[in-house]
Amino acid sequence: MRIIAPSFTILDELDQQSLPVRIEYCGRICYKSENRIDSGSAIPFVRKMAENGHNSVLEMGVTTLIATCATPEPIQALFFRQPKFLHIDRLDDRQLLITGSVRAFREMLLFHPDDAISLAIVRFLDSRHPYFFETLPLAADPERAVGVTIEKMGLAAVDRLAPPMHARHRFLAVRFIVNRAVTHELVRHRPCTFLQESQRYCRYSADKFGNEVTFIKPVFFEEDSEEFALWRQSMEMMEARYLRLLETSSPQAARTVLPNSCKTEIIVYANLLEWRHILSLRTSPAAEPSMREVMIPLAEALRQRYPAIFS
Ligand SMILES: Cc1cc2nc3c(=O)[nH]c(=O)nc-3n(C[C@H](O)[C@H](O)[C@H](O)COP(=O)(O)OP(=O)(O)OC[C@H]3O[C@@H](n4cnc5c(N)ncnc54)[C@H](O)[C@@H]3O)c2cc1C
Numbered sequence: 001m002r003i004i005a006p007s008f009t010i011l012d013e014l015d016q017q018s019l020p021v022r023i024e025y026c027g028r029i030c031y032k033s034e035n036r037i038d039s040g041s042a043i044p045f046v047r048k049m050a051e052n053g054h055n056s057v058l059e060m061g062v063t064t065l066i067a068t069c070a071t072p073e074p075i076q077a078l079f080f081r082q083p084k085f086l087h088i089d090r091l092d093d094r095q096l097l098i099t100g101s102v103r104a105f106r107e108m109l110l111f112h113p114d115d116a117i118s119l120a121i122v123r124f125l126d127s128r129h130p131y132f133f134e135t136l137p138l139a140a141d142p143e144r145a146v147g148v149t150i151e152k153m154g155l156a157a158v159d160r161l162a163p164p165m166h167a168r169h170r171f172l173a174v175r176f177i178v179n180r181a182v183t184h185e186l187v188r189h190r191p192c193t194f195l196q197e198s199q200r201y202c203r204y205s206a207d208k209f210g211n212e213v214t215f216i217k218p219v220f221f222e223e224d225s226e227e228f229a230l231w232r233q234s235m236e237m238m239e240a241r242y243l244r245l246l247e248t249s250s251p252q253a254a255r256t257v258l259p260n261s262c263k264t265e266i267i268v269y270a271n272l273l274e275w276r277h278i279l280s281l282r283t284s285p286a287a288e289p290s291m292r293e294v295m296i297p298l299a300e301a302l303r304q305r306y307p308a309i310f311s
Helices: 019-027 042-052 073-080 102-111 116-128 163-169 180-186 226-246 251-257 272-282 289-305
Strands: 002-004 007-010 062-069 087-092 095-101 148-153 171-179 193-196 214-216 263-271
Touching: 007 289, 019 042, 062 073, 062 116, 073 087, 073 116, 087 163, 095 102, 095 116, 095 163, 102 116, 116 148, 163 263, 163 272, 171 180, 171 214, 171 272, 171 289, 180 263, 180 289, 214 263, 226 251, 263 272, 272 289
Parallel strands: 002 214
Antiparallel strands: 007 171, 062 095, 062 148, 087 095, 171 263, 193 263
16 A cells, blocks of 8 residues: 655646647546557547547647638627537627637537538638547538638637636646545536546556555644554555455456545646636635645646736
8 A cells, every 4th residue: 555645737738739649648547548658649549539439538628719700690600509618709790719629619510510610610620630520520511611710829829818818718737646535526616627547447456556555645634643543554454455356356346445535636627717716615714625735736836827817
């Protein structure tokens, strides 16, 4: 058994990568198969996700686009369809700033195949990343997208947007290594995308996990206290039972004895507006101390990066 401290990493470097690289990195957290990432692995990985309908993995690739329309009708039509999971701002009468994930754009077209802006966006993305759209009926009348032009807004330009728009359109991923009680609370925040290490797929008796279960050191007990000793004993007992069950059962069956203290990894991906909301709830004195343990330093790090939003 291993005991580690909780931690977090803001995935700044990942932000600079292409959509498939970002999606693969996040998707592999579920299986803890990051060791299989190499220079050619991203496209086959995301193609498989799209084919198999693992749509939540495709939420980890968000992009910001500018849609310019020759007439106002496509804009009215888009709003009439009440697009879901897209962040849209009007730049002027003919131009929209639209931020969304690969999944949101795919589903916008699936549910509204006759929508001009959705079709123009998917055609634009398809010309760069065809593997995301191979299973979509792109044959919809291409004439429908005539008069709508799509351009990409790069991350540097998104970071130059004024604060209210910047907060809506700038997405940020944070990887947390915390206990399962913390992730259970984190996933209550609805306008986020999450991918988490799966106890159904991960077999902690395997070599790559060190043949042991890892636990997060509880914030509540001093290391030389009686309570800590009792906690430690309980974890040892649970680990022994888990490893024993694995001799005859699957990880998903054996995990039923694993406790809240079990270490897990989760990537939380949200725009800065949602991060501000999460941090205001999860750093407050009313929040759970194990949550505050990671959220207070994260709030400080984000204040330094984006003072106009997090001060
Ligand atoms: C100190 C503390 C104690 C808690 N105790 C409990 C508890 O005892 N039991 C329990 O079940 N939960 C508890 N929670 C969880 C809490 O109820 C929320 O589920 C969680 O904090 C998510 O926050 P949220 O709903 O404000 O916003 P999020 O889900 O983060 O959503 C962000 C924003 O999106 C909008 N939004 C998202 N979904 C909707 C929607 N469906 N309709 C309208 N607007 C929406 C709202 O504007 C919202 O502010 C607790 C949370 C905290 C911080």
